[in-house]
Amino acid sequence: MYYKFIVIISIIQFAREDGSPLPKSTLYNTFKAALEHISIDPLPIHSTRHTHAVMLLEAGWSMKAIQERLGHESMQTTADIYAHISENFEQKSMDKFDDFMKSREK
Structure with a gap:
């Protein structure tokens, strides 16, 4: 799946390819998986x-x-x-x- 981010006035908005916003859970789950992948204890995003x-x-x-x-x-x-x-x-x-x-x- 393809994701992009758009910087608007120093605010990062994560969006799908069509521009619709990603649910918070997608970002959270991706961050959690990345931490697990590099063997770092869970951190708040x-x-x-x-x-x-x-x-x-x-x-x-x-x-x-x-x-x-x-x-x-x-x-x-x-x-x-x-x-x-x-x-x-x-x-x-x-x-x-x-x-x-x-x-x-x-």
Whole structure:
């Protein structure tokens, strides 16, 4: 069976070839089967949303851009959920810069 997805204003809608929406159960069952296939314990499908947001942070996206991508009503919602991750990246960046500066002193 052929499936495609359509990106509309940062919202992914999974659809059949004719454009009609897939039932939620199809996506859930496919995700569950994929996890079983690679021997990973079951995860809620919503966890992929969080993984995506973290990957955007790792790629250097701004919190505002991530808020818009995820469709949160306010940036504060996004910041409340992901600020601790952003702080970790900031600390790692500062550590890398500090190491760089120390290497230049030698």
